[in-house]
Amino acid sequence: MIPFDYAAPATVEEAVALLAEKNGQAKILAGGTDILVQLREGLRRAELVVDVKKIPELTDLNYSPETGLVLGAAVPCYRIYENAAVAAAYPALADATRIVGGWQIQSRASVGGNLCNASPAGDTIPPLIVYDVVCRIAGPKGLREVSAAEFCAAPGRNVLEPGELLISLAFPPVAPHSGSAYQRFIPRNEMDIAVAGAASWVQLDPAGKTIEKARIALAAVSPKPVYAEEASVWLAGKPANEESFAHAGELAKKVAVPIDDMRGTREYRVHLASVLTRRTLADAVKRAT
Amino acid sequence: MDKRAEATDTPEYKVIGTRPVRHDGADKVTGRAIYGADVHLTGMAHSRILRSPHPHARIKSIDTSEAEKIPGVLAVLTAADFPELEDKIAHLGEGSVNLAFLAANCVAKDKALYRGHAVAAVAAVSPHAADEAVKRIKVEYEPLPATTWVLDAMKDDAPLLHENLRTDEMGEKGDKPSNVASHLHFETGDVEKGFAEADVVIEREFRTASVHQGYIEPHVATALWNEDGRLKIWTSTQGSFTCRQQTAELLQMPISHVTVVPCEIGGGFGGKIAVYLEPVAALLSRKCGRPVKIIMQRNEVFEGTGPTPGSFVRVKLGAKKDGRLTAGQAWLAYDAGAYPGGMIGPGCMCVFSCYELPHALVDGYDVCLNKPKTQAYRAPGATQAAFACESVVDELADALGIDPFDFRLKNAAKEGTRRVDGPIYPRIGLIETLEAARNSEHWKSPLEGENRGRGMAAGFWFNVGLKSSVSAHVNPDGTVKLLEGSTDIGGTRASVAMQLAETLGIAAEDVHPIVADTDSVGYTDVTGGSRVTFATGMAAYEAGLDIRRQMAERAALLWECDANDVTIEGDDYSANGNSMTFREIAANLHETGGAVVGRATVAPEGSTNGFGCHIVDVEVDPETGKVTILRYTAAQDAGKAIHPSYVEGQMQGGAVQGIGWALNEEYFFDNQGAMRNASFLDYRMPTCLDVPMIDTIIVEVPNPAHPYGVRGVGETPIVPPPAALANAIYNATGVRMRELPMSPPRLWKAMAEKAGSRE
The missing domain is CATH 3.30.365.10 (Aldehyde oxidase/xanthine dehydrogenase, molybdopterin binding domain)
Structure with missing residues (x-):
C-alpha cells in the first residue's frame, strides 16, 4: 500500500478544489468499503484521499411524499432501510441496500459510492435506473445533472471528470399505484456478488389490472448496469399477469451481454436475466396493489 | 435432547460423557488465546514472499539487487539459500515426504510448478518495505504449457512437470518420464466372475474439482535463529514435532537444535502438516540476525497451500436381484498437485470400505499437475471416492427397487469383513x-x-494410532497439570483431560491440559487421522494409571503399609481401615517425597x-x-x-x-x-x-x-x-x-x- 495524503473538507467547494488540484490523482472516500480495499490491493492509486463525510449535503437524507427523496451521496445503506417511510416509498432500493455485503458493510457503504464504483454487479444501481434517478454532480465548472442510467461508463468507470464530485441522488415522488422490487441471484445466501440482478418498477391502472408504465434494469449481465428499454416499453398497456411478466423477461434478456467467469457462465446469466425480470415484476405488481 | 442411541453394558462414568466447559474456552472467547499472528518479538522483521504468476515456467534468472536497495530491507532469499538435498524420504508419522520436493515446494528451484509457487522472499523492518522490495525482484521466466485436469495430465503428450519422474508400479519404475507418480492396485477375488454372477451391473464416471481446507487462520510462522545455532519457531501447525523434523531435515541441522512452539491454531483440517513458511523464516532470520515473521495473505493460502485433489473416479458395481453385491471395480485418478504423494492411497482403500464385496478390483493413480501440492483434507481422498461409490450404490438400489437403507444393510461391512486393501475389520x-x-x-x-x-x-x-506421549504432575491442591504434544484443533484438550480425570476419579476441571512445545513433552505425532482423542487419550489413561500407582505408594507411606494393600475406588484410596481422597493424598506430597509425575507413551498398532x-x-x-x-x-x-x-x-x-x-x-x-x-x-x-x-x-x-x-x-x-x-x-x-x-x-x-x- 502506497502512502497517501488525507483531507476531510467541510464544503463542496473545498472538496472540488482539492479534487481539481490533483487532476485525477485524488480518490473520494465515503464509506470506504470499495476504495480502501482497492488501494490496499493496488487496484487503484491515490496521492490524496478526500473524505466527503464531513460535507452536510453528502450525508443528508431528505424525504417528503410531495418532492421525493434527495439522498446524499455518502449516506450509508442502513439509513435507507431503517427509515420506514423511505423503505416503503422505494422498496427496490430498500431491497438492494439490505443485501449489499453484511451488516458491517451496510453501516458504512453508501448508495452514491456503489454507483461511483460502477461495478457491473452493483446491487443498488438497477433500482436507481428504474426510479429514473437524477445524479447531481459538482465540479470546477459548477453543477450538472446526469441520469442514473447514464452515470456508469464501463466496468469500474463512471462519467465524473477530474475534479467532479457526486453530491446527491434525486428520486422522483412516488407515483400512485406503483411498486418496485430488486432481486439478485447468488449461489449462497449472503456475502456474494450478484451473478445477475434485476430491478423492476411498475405503475398500474387504478383497478390494478393493467400495467400503465414499467421500467426494468439489469445488473451483472453487461459492462454496466443497463436499462432494459424494449421490455419496459412493451409492458405499457399489458395486463399485469404472469404471461406479461414472462414475455417481458424474454425481451429483457436481449440486453444481456454477459461474460463467462468464476461467478457464472454467459448462458446461465442470460437465462437468469429473464427469470429475475419475471420474478421482480411479479413482486413489483404485488407491492403496487 | 441427548439423542445417543442406547448402548448396552456401558460402564458408569463420572466424567466421560458429560459436557464440562472446555479448558481453553475462556481464552478463546475473550480473545486472549495466543495465535501465530499474535507473536511479537523484539526487533522482529517482517517478510513477504514473491510468487510465480505462471502455472508452469522455467526460472531462468532471479535478480534481487534492486530489492536489496529498498530502505529497510534486511535480507532476500531464494532457493539457492537452501542446502542441497538429495532425494530422501522422510517419514512424518501420517505420510512421508521426499525432502527435495518439500524444499522445492517451499521455494521453487529451477521451475515454478503452479501459479502462487514461492520463488523468493524478503525480510524487512516493516511489511510495507517488504511488500515494496518483493515487487523489485526481477525474475526471468520461460513460460511452459500447463495442465490442471488430472486426465489431461496423464496423457502421453501432456506437459511434463518433472523430467525424472517415472511411474512407480508395484515397486517397478516405468520406462519413460511421466506425470503419473504411482499406480496402486488392490484386488480380492475375481471381479470378472463376480460381474458375471450379477443381475444388474452399473458403471458410472465422476469428476470432482479441487477444494481447499478453508481454515480461517492463514499460515503464519515466526523464526528466531540464535547465534549458537539453535532455532526456535512459533507457528500454527497440526504437528509441532513433524514441523520440527521437516524444518531440521530441510535445513540439515540436528532436530535437537530446533524448538517448535505450537501456537493456538485457527483450523487446519490436514492442511497444516507440511511446512511452507518455517524454513523460509528460519533462513531469513539466520541471514538478518533478527526474528522473522511471515503471514500469508488469503490469496497466498489459496494459491500456495492445500488444496485437496481434484479427481476422476469410475465405479462399477454388480448386484443380484435380491440386492446382494457380487463385485465392485474402481478406477481412480487423483491429482497430487505439483509434487508426488497425493491422497490416492486412502482413496483406493476407502472406495468400497462400507461394503462386503466378494470380488473387487481397485486401480489408483497419483498424478502430478500444475496446481499447489495437494494436502490432506479431513478424511483425505475418501470423500471423492464415496461420492462415486455411494451414488452408484443408490442407483443400483433404485434400479432393483430396494430401499437404500435395506440395500446398504444387506451389504454392510461388519466384524470379519475384509477390505479390498487387505485388513479385516x-x-x-x-x-x-x-x-x-x-x-x-x-x-x-x-x-x-x-x-x-x-x-x-x-x-x-x-x-490411525501413531505415537503420543504425555506427562502429568499432581499439584498439592489435588489438581493435575497435563502436558501433551497434540495441538488442539477440535476440543482435544478437553477430551484428553477428561480421560485422565476419569482415570483418576477427579473432576474434569481439576485437570489442566497444556499443549507443550517440542522441548517440554515427549514425541507426539500430528493431530490428524482422527487420532488424538483415541491415542493421546490412551496415553492420558496410562499416565493416569501411573499416577494412581504412585499415589497408592504415597498413601502406603502415610499409613505405613504395603502399597499393594491399597485399594482404589474412584478418587478414594483405602487400606487397613484408613481412607484418603486423591486430594488429601496430594496435600501430603511434600511430606511423602515430593512431586508425583505420571507419564506414558503409546503407539497403538493398526x-x-x-x-x-x-x-x-x-x-x-x-x-x-x-x-x-x-x-x-x-x-x-x-x-x-x-x-x-x-x-x-x-x-x-x-x-x-x-x-x-x-x-x-x-x-x-x-x-x-x-x-x-x-x-x-x-x-x-x-x-x-x-x-x-x-x-x-x-x-x-x-x-x-x-x-x-x-x-x-x-x-x-x-x-x-x-x-x-x-x-x-x-x-x-x-x-x-x-x-x-x-x-x-x-x-x-x-x-x-x-x-x-x-x-
Missing part, C-alpha cells in the same frame, strides 16, 4: 449407525412439496474405524438450479463420546464442509491455468445462512482397542455429504449429478438438458 458399528439413521425421526417423517427430495449416504474413515451415515432433504429451484438444504441429520459411531458436544461439533463441522464441497466450492481456473477465485468472496464456502442446524445422532459401539471404547470422529463426517446431496437432488429432480460441485449453473444446465431430451 474388528468390531465396527456401521450396521448400528445405519439402523440409527433409518430409525431417526428425520427418515421416518414424510417429505412433501414440489422439487424436493431426500437422500442418504454412508461414509468411512480410519483412526487402525480402528469410524462409520457415519447422513440424511439430507433438499429443495431445488427449477429455474436457477440452486439447492436449499431443508434438513440434515448426521449419524456416526463414536465408540464412546468423551465430550458429546465436541463429537456433535465435529459431525456438524464435517457435514458443513462436505456440503460446501458438494454444492459450490471449487478452484476455478482460467484457460491459462490461473486460479480466478482466490478469495473467500469467490471461493464459496457455506455461510451460516446456507445450512440448517445439522442434527446429530451419536452411536456408541465401543472400540475394543481403547480402554474407554473411543473411536475418532473428526474426519468421517465430511465423507457422506456430496453423495447424500447428489442422491437427494436426484430424488428432487430426476437428474443424477456426477460432477462436483453441483453448483447452480451446472444443475440448471443438467435439468434443462433432461427437460430438452424429454420433449
